[in-house]
Amino acid sequence: MVMKQKISLSSHAYDYIYGNIIQGKLKVGQFVSEEAIANKLNISRTPIRESLIALNKEGLLEKAGRSYRVVIASPDDLVELYEARKVIETENARLCAMRISRDQLADFKKFMANVATVYRESSVQSLKKVDLDDQFHDFIDRNSGNKYMERYSKEIRRKLKIVRLTFFSVLDVSEDDSREHESVFQAIINRDPSKAFEEMTKHEENVINFVKNEILPTLYKF
Structure with a gap:
């Protein structure tokens, strides 16, 4: 006791x-x-x-x-974390498109419809945006069918959460994120693994470029 x-x-x-x-x-x-x-x-x-x-x-x-x-990671640590995230998230998207069940696909559609409703509200807080982003990636990770990939992806996002919360509230990329998430989602519901991998790759590369060009200069005053 x-x-x-x-x-x-x-x-x-x-x-x-x-x-x-x-x-x-x-x-x-x-x-x-x-x-x-x-x-x-x-x-x-x-x-x-x-x-x-x-x-x-x-x-x-x-x-x-x-x-x-x-703590906040060094610039090199941040870039390496996002590069690792890209490798894991792109493969999880591919696996998800192959393995997601019909019931989970229906739940995914409901979630994306809810996201669209939330984003139409102009007063969405940065914490809510980060939480929705986490839920999107969590859903894909869970349905990849690989518990190790799911665990590593969650660990990386957890380490990056403070950075995302602090700076996404100032440098708002929610509209771009929403559009890119929709492209990944469409590939998954069409059960197209190659397209899901391709769209997630584009999304993660855009995130990495944003980190390098916007977040790091803002954070470290380059």
Whole structure:
């Protein structure tokens, strides 16, 4: 019982800190205060430290002396992460077009219809846009039929989430993303693996170019 409670408290602290990071309440380079979190959640520091270690392993926090702060990858790390994402996402799209079930295809159509409705609203928040982007790629990854590819893709997107949230709110590419996602979607519902691979390749290459030409200069003040 004690062990379950300990894990639960660690998960609670993890969710709280992670939520503050992706919502921009904890900024890039900002130190995480164990004391403030302990007071806020009314828990001891032990589960907080465990959650900080977990977030450090996932690449969202970095050790700075005896403390942790919100990390951001170097320019080279960012590019390499997006290049790795391209390799995985393009293959997942191809596999998805081959393997997706009829029921899952129907669910995919409902999801895309909902996305179109949401994007017609002018007041869509950046966090919602990032979440919709995650759901789109998650759906394809899950239906690729390859649990390892799904896991690696999710891990990469998780590491990139803070960057996407912070800068996609300033440099809005949601319209381009939506159009490119629709092209991938059409290839998948037509069960055309080659076309799905091709359209996802175009999408990921556009993302990489955007990162190099817009995000990196903005982030690192080149």
